[in-house]
Each structure stands twice: as structure tokens, then as C-alpha cells.
Amino acid sequence: MAADEVRVAIKLGFSSGDITLIATAISELARNILSYARQGEILLRTVDGSNRTGILIVASDEGPGISDIRQALRDGFSTSGSLGMGLPGVRRLMDEFEITSEPMHGTTVKVKKWKQ
Amino acid sequence: MVRKRNEDVVVFTQNTTIEATESNQTAPRLLRELVAHLRQNRTPLREEWVRRITEAQLLTAMSKPEIFAEATSVYDSYVVALETGTFEALQNYARSLSERIIPRGVETHEVIGIVLLLRDVLARSLFAKYQGNFEELNRILDAYEPAANRIANTVAVGFVQERERIIRQQQEAIRELSTPVLPVRERLLILPIIGVMDPQRARQLTEQLLHGIRTNRAKVVVIDTTGVAAMDGTVANHLVLTVQASRLLGATVIVTGLSPEIAQTLVTIGVDLNKMNTAGDLQGGIEQAERLLGYKVIPIAEAS
Amino acid sequence: MEVPILKQGSYLIATVQGALTDADLLELRAALLERVVRMRSQGVILDLTALDVMDSFASRTIREIADMIRLRGAATVIVGIQPEVAFAMVQLGLTLEEVTTALDLEEGLAYLNQKSKEARI
Ligand SMILES: Nc1ncnc2c1ncn2[C@@H]1O[C@H](COP(=O)(O)OP(=O)(O)OP(=O)(O)O)[C@@H](O)[C@H]1O
Ligand SMILES: [Mg+2]
Numbered sequence: 001m002a003a004d005e006v007r008v009a010i011k012l013g014f015s016s017g018d019i020t021l022i023a024t025a026i027s028e029l030a031r032n033i034l035s036y037a038r039q040g041e042i043l044l045r046t047v048d049g050s051n052r053t054g055i056l057i058v059a060s061d062e063g064p065g066i067s068d069i070r071q072a073l074r075d076g077f078s079t080s081g082s083l084g085m086g087l088p089g090v091r092r093l094m095d096e097f098e099i100t101s102e103p104m105h106g107t108t109v110k111v112k113k114w115k116q
Numbered sequence: 117m118v119r120k121r122n123e124d125v126v127v128f129t130q131n132t133t134i135e136a137t138e139s140n141q142t143a144p145r146l147l148r149e150l151v152a153h154l155r156q157n158r159t160p161l162r163e164e165w166v167r168r169i170t171e172a173q174l175l176t177a178m179s180k181p182e183i184f185a186e187a188t189s190v191y192d193s194y195v196v197a198l199e200t201g202t203f204e205a206l207q208n209y210a211r212s213l214s215e216r217i218i219p220r221g222v223e224t225h226e227v228i229g230i231v232l233l234l235r236d237v238l239a240r241s242l243f244a245k246y247q248g249n250f251e252e253l254n255r256i257l258d259a260y261e262p263a264a265n266r267i268a269n270t271v272a273v274g275f276v277q278e279r280e281r282i283i284r285q286q287q288e289a290i291r292e293l294s295t296p297v298l299p300v301r302e303r304l305l306i307l308p309i310i311g312v313m314d315p316q317r318a319r320q321l322t323e324q325l326l327h328g329i330r331t332n333r334a335k336v337v338v339i340d341t342t343g344v345a346a347m348d349g350t351v352a353n354h355l356v357l358t359v360q361a362s363r364l365l366g367a368t369v370i371v372t373g374l375s376p377e378i379a380q381t382l383v384t385i386g387v388d389l390n391k392m393n394t395a396g397d398l399q400g401g402i403e404q405a406e407r408l409l410g411y412k413v414i415p416i417a418e419a420s
Numbered sequence: 421m422e423v424p425i426l427k428q429g430s431y432l433i434a435t436v437q438g439a440l441t442d443a444d445l446l447e448l449r450a451a452l453l454e455r456v457v458r459m460r461s462q463g464v465i466l467d468l469t470a471l472d473v474m475d476s477f478a479s480r481t482i483r484e485i486a487d488m489i490r491l492r493g494a495a496t497v498i499v500g501i502q503p504e505v506a507f508a509m510v511q512l513g514l515t516l517e518e519v520t521t522a523l524d525l526e527e528g529l530a531y532l533n534q535k536s537k538e539a540r541i
Contacts (some may be wrong), residue, residue, distance in 0.1 A: 017323060020473060020504040024512060027475040075513055085476050089512030116319075326503030333523055357510045364506035364515070366499065366522040 012046055012055060014115055022055060022113055025093045028086040029059035029109055035080060037063020037107065047112060054095070054114035062106035069099055146259035150242075151199045154191075157241060162191050165230075165237045174229045177220045186213060187230075190271070194234065198263050203270045210274030218275075218282055227275045231268040238264070297328035303335040304405050305367075308398070310343030318354040325358060329367045336408050337362055338401040342373030352381045359392060368393060368408055372401035423448045425455060431532055432456065433525070435467040445481045452485060456494050463532035464489055467525055469500030479514040486519045495535055496520065499528040 014022065026042060033040040040061025047056045066072045073091065078084035087109075091097040096112040154161065166187050169175055175183050190213070193206040214227070242260065246253035298306045307325055329337065339355070341347075347355070359369040370393040374382070382389060395401040421444055425434045432455055434448060452464060466482065468474070486496040499522045501509075509515070522528040 017504045017507060020502075020508045021511065023473045024475055024508040027473055028512070031475065031477060083476050083480055083514075085513040089476065089514075092511045092513070093508065116316075322507060323503070326506060330503060330523070333527075335523075335527075357507065360510040360515045361503070361506040364498075364501045364509060364521050365503065366501075366524075366527055 012053060012115060014055070014113070018113060018116065021093045022057070025090045025111060025113075026057060026059075028090050029057065029111075032086055032107075032109075033059060033061045033063070035082075037061035039063075040106075049114065052114050054112050056110065056112050057094075058108065058110050060106065060108040065103040065105055065107055066099075066101040067103050069101055073099070146256050147198060147263065150256060150260055151195055153242070153245060154195050154198070154238065158191065161237060161241060162187055164241075165191070165234050168233045168237060169230055172229060172233065174226045174233075175217075175222060177222055178217070186217075189213070190230075190234070194267055197267050197270070201263075203266070206267060206270050207274055210271045211278055214275045214278035218279055224272075224276060224279065228268070228272045231271045235264045235268060297324050297332075299328075299332045299334070300402075303333065303409055304402075305329065305332055305334040305337045306340065306398075306402070307337060308340045308343060313344055313347050313351045315350050315354065318351045318358075322354065322358045322361070326361055326365060329362060329365050334367050336405040337367050337369045338372055338395075338398065338405055339369060340372045340398045340401065341375070341378060342398065344378065345375065347378050347381055349381060349385050352378065352387075353385055356382070356385075356387050356392075370395055370401045370404050372396065372398050423451075425451060427455075427459060427461075428529075430460070430462040430536075431465060431529070432459070432461045432463070433465045433467065436469075436471050438470050439473070440471065440478065442477055445478055449481060449485050449488070453488055453492070456489055456492050462494050462536055464494060464496045465525060465528040465532070466496065466498050467500045467528075468498060468505075469502070469524070471500075472502065472505060474501075474505050474509055474514070476512060476514060479509060479512075479516060483516060483519060495532060497522050497528040497531050499524050 030042055033042070038061075040059065040063065043058045043060075045056045045058075047054050071077050073087050074084070075088045076084040087099070090109070090111060094111040094113050096110075098110040099107070101107040162184070166180070166184050169183060169187070170180070178186070189209060193209045197203050197206045217227075239257065239260070242253065242256055246256060296308070298308070300306050305325070305328055307321070307328075309321065313321075325337065325339075328334065339358075341355075355371070359371065362369045372395045374394060379389065382392075393404065395404050421438050421440065423434050423436050423440070423444065425432055427433075432452065434452060440448075452466075455461065456464060464485075466485070471478075482498065486498075489496045497520045498516065501521065520531065522531050
């Protein structure tokens with residue numbers, strides 16, 4: 001599923017280690033969309049910082065949203081009886097992490113990884 | 117030093133912009149004339165250039181014949197660049213020149229200095245030639261200046277790039293040296309960490325260790341931190357991740373020589389030290405490793 | 421992509437060939453359990469050398485596989501996890517602490533042999 005996205009990262013010149021991290025993060029975000037919102041989209045873009053380039057991943061859906069974001073970001077918190085590692089893990093895998101969510105309206109997670 | 121190099125680049129980039137505004141239609145004919153002039157006076161102009169280089173005490177790391185040989189090559193590539201308007205040959209030459217002279221300690225300002233000198237030498241010879249015809253002189257200078265600037269730019273940027281590449285390479289080598297993964301005996305790796313640990317170095321260390329485990333088929337790794345005075349939370353956390361990742365590859369990690377400060381940092385970030393294999397010092401770690409590997413450790417007293 | 425399972429002596433060796441979908445993983449779980457029971461296997465080696473991404477679902481499923489196999493009296497060893505994958509896993513918080521790991525197939529077999537030798541004593 002993440003193969004095409006990963007190719008973008010390869011083109012950007014990420015190391016194989018970083019590509020694995022990026023692919024894993026994308027997989028987690030996609031999985032959350034499928035489990036909790038059923039459908040949504042994942043966009044990838046290159047981003048230019050002042051003296052670096054990176055990749056921006058935006059995972060958004062119009063699903064049920066998250067009522068307590070702080071709780072959802074905690075290791076081990078899950079409403080589906082799963083490990084509860086997805087969101088906090090993605091946060092650790094990537095360099096920048098931003099989440100907005102409105103109950104009943106949906107969730108958007110934006111993450112960035114900068115090229116080393 | 118980094119700042120200075122960057123400034124150099126900026127200066128020359130500005131020159132390039134001037135070039136764009138000054139180009140005009142009569143340039144091709146004038147450039148042809150110019151090229152012919154430079155070809156005719158190849159020997160005296162080269163000699164004059166080398167004289168000026170020596171006078172300005174540039175390229176002092178090189179002998180006079182060496183300077184003359186390099187100057188000849190630069191001169192010829194310079195003329196070709198003027199004639200054809202393509203800078204590839206000059207660029208390649210600038211690269212290889214840089215490769216040769218950088219290890220000998222030639223500085224950026226020297227390289228920029230010599231190209232500027234060449235520009236000056238050539239401009240003076242044009243003055244001398246067109247003394248009587250002021251208008252023609254102006255026109256030929258107009259055609260010459262932008263091309264000369266672009267050439268200077270090409271050479272200088274080539275040099276700076278090459279230099280940065282070499283510096284990067286050296287830094288890489290130093291970093292690798294400072295975190296050697298040592299295969300001490302079959303299936304056992306020792307990773308002595310010495311010096312300051314920053315996140316970048318920690319990352320590199322992890323990468324080296326994990327690949328080292330594969331290539332050496334290691335079953336036990338001793339990470340010795342005796343040489344590290346302190347670690348911040350980020351780096352300490354990285355150490356923990358490295359231990360866990362090593363286990364996923366099938367290797368057991370023993371951490372030795374943890375200073376009380378680092379141990380404290382680990383506890384602060386929530387690491388259960390009981391879950392980590394530790395030993396007071398490297399020797400203790402190696403003994404523990406050998407037990408894990410199934411070697412019998414015989415105390416020195418008994419063995420002798 | 422289906423995961424082939426080979427029988428070698430009293431062990432089963434499952435070699436992942438490439439990226440796995442969730443369905444592939446669940447299928448693998450079912451197939452392994454069925455065979456462990458039917459063949460009375462003493463050990464299972466799951467070779468992940470060809471896997472280049474391991475997310476929370478894959479990790480959880482693998483843990484479940486190991487748990488269920490243990491309940492049937494056999495041991496599981498995970499072998500071949502790539503360095504990059506291992507690092508991504510631990511960053512994600514997936515340490516597979518309860519599962520035995522080994523470098524490669526050879527090491528995995530050595531582990532299982534050692535274990536059955538100990539059991540016989
Ligand atoms: N896109 C989303 N829409 C609605 N709720 C979400 C979404 N993503 C995450 N959540 C909520 O946040 C909780 C934590 O998510 P996280 O990915 O960290 O764990 P998980 O999905 O429950 O378990 P794991 O990812 O480890 O299998 C989820 O249980 C769910 O309640
Ligand atoms: Mg999740």
C-alpha cells in the first residue's frame with residue numbers, strides 16, 4: 001500500500017532507514033483511517049525548509065473524530081482494544097507532528113520528516 | 117570557516133547576475149577577436165599571470181613549475197570557455213584542480229585570487245592593445261567582463277564545492293573512527309563510545325551497530341559507555357531503542373560503564389534498569405558476554 | 421502474497437516473500453496453527469528477511485501467532501528482521517518483548533535444537 005509513497009521519498013534522497021520509518025508511519029495513519037473513519041485520504045508532498053528538504057504527509061478523514069487528543073496520543077491508549085501505539089509511534093517516527101480533530105467531523109494528521 | 121566559504125560563493129553569484137544585463141548583440145564578433153588575441157599572446161600572458169601569482173604570494177604550497185603547468189591548463193580551458201560559451205570543460209578542470217590542490221592546503225581565497233588576477237592580466241593586455249581606439253576598447257571590455265565573471269564564478273564555485281565535499285568526507289571518516297564496532301571474537305561485538313554524544317552521532321552509531329550485528333553475525337554486543345560523561349534524554353532514549361532493536365535482530369546487548377549521571381537520566385526517562393543487561397565495567401561485560409555465548413570463563417588465578 | 425510453509429523435521433518454517441496485507445497475515449496465522457496441531461511440530465520459524473515494513477498490526481499478529489503456538493506446546497522464533505525495520509519497530513514502540521528472535525534461519529534452527537535438547541534432559 002505504501003510502495004508508491006515510498007518511491008516519492010526515495011526520489012527525495014532519503015536514506016533507506018528513513019524510508020522505512022516514513023513507510024511505517026504512513027501505514028499506521030492509513031490503518032487508523034480504515035479502522036475508525038472507513039475512508040479518507042493520504043497526501044504526500046515535498047516541503048522546503050530554509051536549508052533542508054523534507055516530506056509532508058497529510059492523512060485526513062471525515063470520520064467520527066477524536067474527543068480527547070491528549071489521551072489518544074498516549075502510549076497504550078486504544079478505543080479498539082488494540083495496542084494503542086499508532087499515533088504516539090508515528091509521532092516518534094517523524095520529525096514534526098500535528099493533529100487536529102473535531103468530534104463528528106473528522107481528523108487530520110500532518111507529519112513531516114526532514115532529510116538528514 | 118564555513119561562513120567565509122559561503123560569502124565567497126555569494127560574491128560570485130552576484131557577478132553572474134550582472135552578466136545577464138550586459139550581454140549585447142555585437143558580443144560574438146568581439147569575443148572571437150578576443151579569443152584570437154588570447155591565443156596569439158598565450159605565452160607572454162601566461163608568464164605574466166604566473167608572475168603576478170607569485171608576487172601576490174598565492175599558491176605558496178606549490179612549486180613554480182607546478183603553478184605554470186596548472187596556469188596553462190586553466191588558461192587554455194578559459195579560452196575554450198570564452199570561445200564556445202560552454203563551461204563544462206572548465207568546470208571539470210576546476211574540479212580536478214581542486215581535488216589535487218585541496219589536500220595540499222590551498223585555500224579558497226587563493227583560488228579566487230588567481231582567477232581574479234587572470235581577469236586583471238587579460239584586461240590589462242586588452243587596454244594595451246586597444247589603447248588608440250577607445251570605443252572599441254569599451255565594447256570589447258563589455259563583451260569580456262561578463263564572460264570573465266562567469267568563468268571566475270565557475271572556477272571558484274567548483275573549488276568551494278569540491279572543498280565542501282572533501283570536508284564532508286573527512287567528517288564522515290572521523291565519525292566512523294570515533295564509533296568503531298569491534299568484532300573481538302566470534303559472535304561478540306564491542307562498541308566503545310567515546311566523547312560527546314549528540315543525536316546525529318547516536319543515530320549513526322545505531323545504524324553502524326545494527327548493520328554490524330548482521331555482517332558479523334553477532335549474538336552478543338557490549339556497549340561500553342565509560343568514555344561518555346553525560347547524555348541528554350534524547351540520546352539516552354536512543355540508546356534504549358538501540359538495545360531493543362538489537363534484540364529484534366537476535367543479539368543481546370550488555371551496557372557497561374554507565375556513569376551515575378547517565379543511569380539517572382535513564383531512570384528519569386522511564387527506563388527500567390533491571391530490564392537492561394548491565395555490568396560495572398568493560399571487563400565485567402565481556403565476562404557476562406562469554407557466559408552468554410557459552411564460553412567458560414576461568415579466573416586468572418586458577419588458570420595459571 | 422501467500423507465505424509458504426515448509427516442514428523440516430519436527431519444525432515448520434514460514435518464509436515471508438514480500439509485503440504482506442492484513443489478510444495475508446491472518447491467513448498465515450490460521451495456516452500455522454492448523455499445521456502445528458496437525459503435524460505436532462515442536463517449533464516454528466518465521467523468516468521475515470524479505471519484509472521491509474512492519475506496522476502495529478503485523479507486529480501484533482506476530483505476537484499472537486507466537487502466543488497461540490506456545491499454547492499448543494511449541495516454540496516460535498522470529499528471524500531475519502532487517503536493521504532498518506527493527507529500528508522503525510522500536511520507535512513505534514513495538515519491541516516484541518515476549519517473542520524469541522534470532523539473526524537468521526540458521527540461528528533460529530540452532531535455537532530450536534538447543535531448546536529441544538534441554539527439554540529432553
Ligand atoms: N483517524 C481517526 N479517527 C478517529 N479516531 C482515531 C483516528 N485515529 C486514531 N483514533 C483514536 O485514537 C486512538 C489511538 O490511536 P492509535 O493509532 O494510537 O492506537 P490504535 O489504533 O487504537 O492501536 P494501534 O494503532 O496500536 O493498533 C484510537 O484507538 C482511536 O480511538
Ligand atoms: Mg492505530
